[in-house]
Amino acid sequence: MDDTPHHALPQSHDAEPDLAPPGTPLHIAAAPGMLDAEHTVDREPGESDERYRSRCEMVAALLEYARRG
């Protein structure tokens, strides 16, 4: 558990003040269920088998988490 609730980071501390304009279209964004689709992880140039597997395991963990809702 997070035992430091009083140290939450400030919101967008170093944000630049150029908000995306209202009504900005969210093409892919309007796709609930998208994370249910099959995912692929590209192998990076020169990446070893071990590193690639490790990265894929992290993505699998993220997806498992995401799909639990």
Place this chain on the structure above:
Amino acid sequence: MSSNPYSAGDFVWSHYPQRENPARPGPRHIGYVAASVGVGGAAVVWLAYTTSQPWTGTRPPGVYSVDRDAAAGMGQSRPFTLDLRRVAVVPVAAEWFPDLDASGHGIVGRAPERLRLVYEAAVTGLVRRHPDNIERLGPLVPRPRC
């Protein structure tokens, strides 16, 4: 698949969503690419939060302070804090990455391999053991299940 210039380990300019409006693009903000994946015909990035505000007190799992020297090695001029507990799942699109179509695609730097491994392990540990500690933003959600 949509063109995706972002790889895990990149620090990139984004329109990081704010808590008040988590499914909409927010102000320009540097995010950390925790994962970059293809989904069907599109590309999706799991983007962790960064801030130049120093962390005070004990750092919980998933929060890392990067000092000035290390930050400089990752293309950033100031020390910063990386919070892997706060992630936005966003499509790779100009709405979310304002410099997507520019030279360099808004990538300001990249974590060295040693740190990428640390951050990867932290993300995996968080989602498996402390999922309640994760604050998830962004428009992409799984289809509701009945």
